[in-house]
Amino acid sequence: MLRSARFLFFLIFISASVSAQDALLSRADIQKAMAHMESSYDRFVEKQITISEIPAPPFMEEVRAEYIRSEFERLGLRDVHIDQEGNVFGMRAGASDRILVISAHVDTVFPEGTDVTVTREGAVLHGPGIVDDVLGLSSLLGLIETLDEAGIQTDQSLLFMGTVGEEGLGDLRGVKYLFNEHPIRMRIDGFISIDGSGTSGVTHGALGSKRYRITVKGPGGHSWGAFGDVNPAHALGNIIARFTSMPAPTDPRTSYNVGRIGGGTSVNSIPFEAWMEVDMRSYDNDALRDMEQLFLETVDHGIDAENLFRKSSGTSLTVEIVKVGDRPSGETDVEEELVQAAIWATDSMGETTNLRTSSTDANTPISMGIPAITIGGGGTGARAHSLDESFDTTDAHLGLQRILLLVMAYDEMRKKAQ
Numbered sequence: 001m002l003r004s005a006r007f008l009f010f011l012i013f014i015s016a017s018v019s020a021q022d023a024l025l026s027r028a029d030i031q032k033a034m035a036h037m038e039s040s041y042d043r044f045v046e047k048q049i050t051i052s053e054i055p056a057p058p059f060m061e062e063v064r065a066e067y068i069r070s071e072f073e074r075l076g077l078r079d080v081h082i083d084q085e086g087n088v089f090g091m092r093a094g095a096s097d098r099i100l101v102i103s104a105h106v107d108t109v110f111p112e113g114t115d116v117t118v119t120r121e122g123a124v125l126h127g128p129g130i131v132d133d134v135l136g137l138s139s140l141l142g143l144i145e146t147l148d149e150a151g152i153q154t155d156q157s158l159l160f161m162g163t164v165g166e167e168g169l170g171d172l173r174g175v176k177y178l179f180n181e182h183p184i185r186m187r188i189d190g191f192i193s194i195d196g197s198g199t200s201g202v203t204h205g206a207l208g209s210k211r212y213r214i215t216v217k218g219p220g221g222h223s224w225g226a227f228g229d230v231n232p233a234h235a236l237g238n239i240i241a242r243f244t245s246m247p248a249p250t251d252p253r254t255s256y257n258v259g260r261i262g263g264g265t266s267v268n269s270i271p272f273e274a275w276m277e278v279d280m281r282s283y284d285n286d287a288l289r290d291m292e293q294l295f296l297e298t299v300d301h302g303i304d305a306e307n308l309f310r311k312s313s314g315t316s317l318t319v320e321i322v323k324v325g326d327r328p329s330g331e332t333d334v335e336e337e338l339v340q341a342a343i344w345a346t347d348s349m350g351e352t353t354n355l356r357t358s359s360t361d362a363n364t365p366i367s368m369g370i371p372a373i374t375i376g377g378g379g380t381g382a383r384a385h386s387l388d389e390s391f392d393t394t395d396a397h398l399g400l401q402r403i404l405l406l407v408m409a410y411d412e413m414r415k416k417a418q
Contacts, residue, residue, distance in 0.1 A: 091159055
């Protein structure tokens with residue numbers, strides 16, 4: 001049953017009237033759906049555990065994707081398939097052929113061979129990836145089941161999607177393929193990513209990033225016998241020192257990080273090559289491009305300086321610059337119907353909405369002007385991306401209920417706008 005304390009306060013929004021919201025909350029099918037989510041949540045948690053114990057390392061998501069595909073088929077979605085990029089799709093047809101995408105990412109940050117066994121301590125689950133983003137995947141399945149159980153029909157067609165390549169060097173390759181290549185992209189009016197935990201956050205801002213792998217190469221040699229020849233590690237060190245000594249803008253906030261460094265064969269050898277991976281981020285595309293240009297100029301300067309300094313040796317360095325990540329920034333305006341629906345759904349659960357900016361699958365549609373947000377799946381998560389990641393399932397069904405209210409409120413708004 002609905003908890004009356006969760007539904008005492010409602011806001012008046014530009015894009016939806018109070019009477020329409022009240023009508024949605026009082027609908028018998030919505031009431032039935034909310035009750036089903038609460039009474040069935042233990043089963044949904046078991047499904048979450050099952051998914052979490054299927055490894056999905058970066059670029060090796062196939063086994064988990066196949067499991068999600070089979071679940072989409074079991075739940076009766078139409079046109080269930082895995083596309084050429086590895087994304088999993090399933091459609092729940094609405095009265096219209098216009099589409100709202102509801103997604104979660106299949107991949108994790110954990111490498112092949114990681115022990116993904118889930119353990120329990122009362123209401124708390126422990127296991128790498130148990131929240132990010134297994135909670136999102138299990139939320140998709142719980143939502144699909146509930147819509148059918150309550151006999152809910154939507155005006156929009158709902159495209160449920162498990163994306164690949166959201167984490168790390170995956171560079172949002174799954175969602176980029178959807179919006180740049182997939183034939184269905186022209187029918188998409190909105191995009192919701194379920195990622196992380198909690199019942200208050202609404203990510204409507206996209207934090208952009210540029211990521212590079214820089215590999216400096218030289219002839220190598222003995223540390224004593226070839227001393228005086230160009231040294232890739234020395235050049236790399238000079239590049240890092242010069243770049244990281246430069247201030248980053250605070251408005252708009254911009255950051256940089258040298259996250260990985262490697263190379264060389266032994267302590268007494270001049271390396272044949274040295275490499276690093278660099279991450280730069282900003283809320284603003286112009287600021288990010290400026291930081292990127294500054295970084296690339298610093299790389300060129302560092303190589304030229306080492307070559308000039310060791311010119312008499314007759315040796316020289318070369319550099320290989322590879323962009324390994326490019327996530328666009330942007331924002332879905334707060335007055336957009338999708339954001340307003342999310343705010344209303346959050347407040348309807350008795351929570352205070354926390355508007356956020358982050359880097360998620362929603363970055364791509366946001367940057368293309370398509371309304372998109374990311375929200376959590378409920379409960380309380382901790383230590384994401386660590387081996388002791390955890391999820392407190394206490395009242396976590398409230399997150400799934402919020403997702404339902406968001407989807408239905410947005411559906412009503414879109415129907416009225418047509």
